[in-house]
Amino acid sequence: MNRKLFTVGPVNVEPETLEAMTRPIITHRSKEYKLLHGSIVEKIRKALNTDMDVFMVSGSATAMIEGAIRNGISRKSLGISGGSFGDRSAEIAELNGKTVEKVNVPFGKAILPEHIEGKVTEDIEAVHWVSNESSTGVFADSTAIADEVRNQNPDSLVIIDAVTSAFAMDLDLKNLEPDALIFGTQKALALPPGLGLMVCSERLLKKAETVENRGFYTDLIKIKKQSDVNYALTTPPVSLMYALDYQLDKILKEGMPACYRRHNEMADLVRNWAEKKLNGIFPDEGVRSNTIGVLNRGDLDFDAFHAALKDKGYEISNGYGGVKEKTFRIGHMGDLTPDRVKELLGAMDEILEVME
Numbered sequence: 001m002n003r004k005l006f007t008v009g010p011v012n013v014e015p016e017t018l019e020a021m022t023r024p025i026i027t028h029r030s031k032e033y034k035l036l037h038g039s040i041v042e043k044i045r046k047a048l049n050t051d052m053d054v055f056m057v058s059g060s061a062t063a064m065i066e067g068a069i070r071n072g073i074s075r076k077s078l079g080i081s082g083g084s085f086g087d088r089s090a091e092i093a094e095l096n097g098k099t100v101e102k103v104n105v106p107f108g109k110a111i112l113p114e115h116i117e118g119k120v121t122e123d124i125e126a127v128h129w130v131s132n133e134s135s136t137g138v139f140a141d142s143t144a145i146a147d148e149v150r151n152q153n154p155d156s157l158v159i160i161d162a163v164t165s166a167f168a169m170d171l172d173l174k175n176l177e178p179d180a181l182i183f184g185t186q187k188a189l190a191l192p193p194g195l196g197l198m199v200c201s202e203r204l205l206k207k208a209e210t211v212e213n214r215g216f217y218t219d220l221i222k223i224k225k226q227s228d229v230n231y232a233l234t235t236p237p238v239s240l241m242y243a244l245d246y247q248l249d250k251i252l253k254e255g256m257p258a259c260y261r262r263h264n265e266m267a268d269l270v271r272n273w274a275e276k277k278l279n280g281i282f283p284d285e286g287v288r289s290n291t292i293g294v295l296n297r298g299d300l301d302f303d304a305f306h307a308a309l310k311d312k313g314y315e316i317s318n319g320y321g322g323v324k325e326k327t328f329r330i331g332h333m334g335d336l337t338p339d340r341v342k343e344l345l346g347a348m349d350e351i352l353e354v355m356e
Contacts, residue, residue: 006330008331009186021192056232065128078100079101080128107136107323108136137294138287157201163182178199179207195240217234271288278297292333
């Protein structure tokens with residue numbers, strides 16, 4: 001059954017976006033490919049208001065998170081976590097032989113600069129965190145955290161998982177100045193999964209030159225050399241890149257301020273509905289994501305509720321990680337609109353009436 005996805009990811013992909021993927025395949029060493037690659041990079045830079053390098057690899061954003069860690073850390077990092085995906089970044093670092101000092105923030109609470117006060121010591125080569133935690137629905141003030149990192153240790157790199165925030169919430173890269181900002185295609189870009197992207201700083205590239213055992217697939221030095229001439233290091237998903245180029249045109253036509261407002265409006269609809277119909281939103285007010293509503297279940301039989309919702313042609317997401325059993329999640333990002341969210345909420349109202 002073809003369902004309308006209001007999931008955390010992959011998200012709903014419009015038919016015309018899928019159609020953009022049907023163009024004839026080209027080789028990734030051709031002039032046509034160079035034009036496509038260069039077009040994507042420049043459009044991402046324009047949308048995010050940055051002149052930093054933009055790198056792409058086949059795979060999920062996790063590949064690029066691992067790449068940032070392997071290239072930016074020789075021995076030790078500081079990992080801030082308020083949920084499952086913050087924990088994952090620390091796990092990736094540890095599995096690559098790095099020592100990770102950990103700062104754990106209670107689920108649903110804001111990550112604040114004071115949480116890392118005195119912790120970014122001289123031996124901390126990088127600090128990594130999630131800007132928009134998918135498991136809890138908490139959005140962090142990454143600029144404030146990055147400023148605190150640099151106040152304590154100007155040499156420490158800033159590595160940010162922006163998987164569910166980039167292209168939906170304004171990260172203000174000019175002030176944030178990340179060394180690695182990482183995202184993928186299957187979230188706010190409203191594309192199928194398969195491409196990991198990184199906005200990368202010169203500082204990270206210089207650090208990478210000093211780091212041993214960077215591997216091959218996400219060696220940023222090798223990727224940079226190819227990217228400078230609009231080539232990929234390894235075979236890219238050309239069909240997906242056609243669709244990405246198409247989506248970027250659409251996003252730029254809408255305009256980033258309008259895009260951010262649309263996501264905020266969708267989030268407000270879900271938040272207001274949750275307060276009126278169920279048990280509210282899980283994270284604290286003031287730090288709530290505009291792309292993911294994490295709702296308190298209360299005594300709702302979520303499995304029965306979700307089964308009925310699927311029968312109506314809609315799909316949302318279960319809870320995740322440490323709050324899996326007491327929450328569920330609604331994704332409202334990408335090409336979704338407030339009207340579509342209202343349609344979903346109307347269907348949910350009908351189901352709740354039957355379940356009462």
